[in-house]
Amino acid sequence: QVTLKESGPALVKPTQNLTLTCSFSGFSLSTPGMRVSWLRQPPGKAPEWLARIDWDDGKFYRSSLKTRLTISQDTSKDQVVLEVTNVDPADTASYYCARETRNRPPFDFWGQGILVTVSS
Amino acid sequence: DIVLTQSPGTLSLSPGERATLSCRASESVNNLYLAWYQQKPGQAPSLIIYAASRRATGISDRFSGSGSGTDFTLTISRLEPEDFAVYYCQQYGSSPPYSFGQGTKVEIK
Numbered sequence: 335q336v337t338l339k340e341s342g343p344a345l346v347k348p349t350q351n352l353t354l355t356c357s358f359s360g361f362s363l364s365t366p367g368m369r370v371s372w373l374r375q376p377p378g379k380a381p382e383w384l385a386r387i388d389w390d391d392g393k394f395y396r397s398s399l400k401t402r403l404t405i406s407q408d409t410s411k412d413q414v415v416l417e418v419t420n421v422d423p424a425d426t427a428s429y430y431c432a433r434e435t436r437n438r439p440p441f442d443f444w445g446q447g448i449l450v451t452v453s454s
Numbered sequence: 455d456i457v458l459t460q461s462p463g464t465l466s467l468s469p470g471e472r473a474t475l476s477c478r479a480s481e482s483v484n485n486l487y488l489a490w491y492q493q494k495p496g497q498a499p500s501l502i503i504y505a506a507s508r509r510a511t512g513i514s515d516r517f518s519g520s521g522s523g524t525d526f527t528l529t530i531s532r533l534e535p536e537d538f539a540v541y542y543c544q545q546y547g548s549s550p551p552y553s554f555g556q557g558t559k560v561e562i563k
Contacts, residue, residue, distance in 0.1 A: 383552040440546040444498035
């Protein structure tokens with residue numbers, strides 16, 4: 335079965351960089367049409383899409399955060415990594431990774447999420 | 455980017471009642487690429503409707519979606535206790551960005 339799980343630090347200081355890892359199983363990101371996105375959800379607010387990486391290594395970013403985000407994949411480990419540079423308290427949120435398959439329902443599988451707090 | 459506006463912000467209803475949630479887009483949503491998610495406290499969002507009206511796998515037929523263009527609706531025909539949650543609409547497609555509405559909370563009256 336398909337599973338995804340986020341990992342990373344729970345607390346980060348302002349101006350530091352944040353690295354989050356999405357470890358998944360039950361599918362291969364090398365399969366044509368497969369995609370993995372990162373999303374985040376500040377406490378009490380709606381989810382916000384951040385970045386997506388596709389089976390062909392195509393990458394897409396939220397325009398307002400593009401300069402601070404880097405998404406990458408490690409196909410040998412079935413992992414997708416998101417780096418967020420120069421974090422700010424406004425980056426405090428639960429971060430999720432989610433799977434998509436082209437021409438199929440969107441975000442059909444999500445990780446459990448990881449709460450990241452940015453505070454000094 | 456497409457902006458999605460959901461209404462109402464909160465819906466107070468009793469079990470067994472019908473819930474009608476609205477999602478309005480700032481421009482036409484192509485190819486009905488409109489989804490609805492349910493989120494319960496402490497959990498990730500869960501897909502319930504995609505392509506505006508198609509139920510995701512395992513979703514009860516109490517849930518139905520409709521609409522096109524810029525106006526979409528999620529209807530829950532008879533609220534069960536497990537349906538009280540926050541619901542988000544989302545615009546998706548082959549090319550990001552994707553956007554979410556701000557959510558409608560369905561609470562027990």
